[in-house]
Amino acid sequence: MLFEITCFGLGALGLASTAVKLPENHVTKLQKVFENTGLVAKVNGTVHRPRVIKKCRTEYGLHLTIKLPAGLCMTDFLKRQEEIEDYLNCEVDMEMKKHLHMYLYTHELKGYYPFKMADLEGELPFVVGYSKEGRLTADLAEFPHLLVAGETYGGKSVFLHQLIAQLMPHNVKLFVIDRARVEFAYLQNHAWFEHTMSGSIKMLQYLENEMKKRMEIFVKAGVEKIQEYHKKGYNLPYYVLVIDEFSQLSPKLNKDEKKQRETAHSHLVNLLCLARKVGIHVVLATQRPDRDILPGQLKANIPATVCFKVRNEVNSRICLDNDKAYYLPRIKGHAIYQFDKDRRIQVMHLDVSKARKLLPETTKTKPQKPADKKPPKPKKEGDIPIISQ
Ligand SMILES: Nc1ncnc2c1ncn2[C@@H]1O[C@H](COP(=O)(O)OP(=O)(O)OP(=O)(O)O)[C@@H](O)[C@H]1O
Ligand SMILES: [Mg+2]
Secondary structure (H helix, E strand, C coil): CEEEECCCCCHHHCCCCCCEEEECHHHHHHHHHHHHCCCCEEECCEEECCEEEEEEECCCEEEEEEECCCCCCHHHHHHCHHHHHHHHCCEEEEEECCCEEEEEECCCCCCCEECCCCCCCCCCEEEEEEECCEEEEEECCCCCEEEEECCCCCCHHHHHHHHHHHHCCCCEEEEEEECCCCCCHHHCCCCEEECCHHHHHHHHHHHHHHHHHHHHHHHHHCCCCHHHHHHCCCCCCEEEEEEECHHHHCCCCCCCCHHHHHHHHHHHHHHHHHHHHHCEEEEEEECCCCCCCCCHHHHCCCCEEEEECCCCHHHHHHHHCCCCCCCCCCCCCEEEEECCCEEEEECEECCHHHHHHHCCCCCCCCCCCCCCCCCCCCCCCCCCCCCCC
């Protein structure tokens, strides 16, 4: 059944401002779910229900304004969000202004978005993907590090290719570790690229030293973060380190090269913990988001996550603190993007051959590898000299 409603004053959300016809379905269902989950207030035996006072169709579904009875607040609804979403079979967002505003995302995402270079404002801006609200953008300089996780063939490497393509034109130097060697080798002339363990350690050590140098520079310049340093007129590039399948550097995965893996891991932890303000950002991808590979200490320092479908609920909880990535449909490039909140996204598709064509002929993104020096003598037994391969 359809009924007429009128919307007004919601321009900022891109909502229709004329009378539209809405299916009654979701509103009726919503009232049922409120009733069934106890989202009603009872005063002296009388039941007071939340009342939908305004309904608008939006680009992405429905926007409902709901008047709450005394005794209910948004937290009560947030606690029931999962039940509400399951019952309505769509994602729901909420915000409290004078009344409770509920956004129901009833439109399905497309399964494929080809890569498009966007002209965006910001220091290291990029399109994360498409959500039901449309194109979703972020700035890597705003959240220091990013985790990309998910089972094999989910779309992690494609995400990295399109992220790199978007970052290249900015004031950035790129560092890539790909122990599988093949997939990111096309970046060899545009990034400091490593595939060996010793090369990876050397790169991580270099970045840690650079981090310490930058900290000193910032103290002398009286600034706290790179953005302030830039405002003083200095040019200091952002450094972005991308590690595809970083479990290959984890001491827990494999007992071979244990000492080297421990060294790599400790450099990585230092970078994740301390490099945030000095313009060094880390993007870590893994198929294996389990506790061994991604201990709480690492995860706690990575505030943003793109999580494709994972094998089990535990993996999803490790990445997102909820099981949403386990219940994602098996669509390539489909993921949950978590920063301030969770959003389902479809990542833009970019294959390697196209990514290669997007590379500039000469690049400012290639960092100068430090010249190979003779390996220092180990000071004591167990110290690992750095030998380039
Ligand atoms: N955003 C996307 N849109 C459409 N198709 C995609 C997308 N991402 C990946 N695919 C398809 O899925 C395939 C596997 O993607 P990708 O290599 O990125 O997976 P992966 O997660 O890196 O896997 P692995 O863990 O094995 O390295 C791609 O070759 C591509 O065909
Ligand atoms: Mg991959």
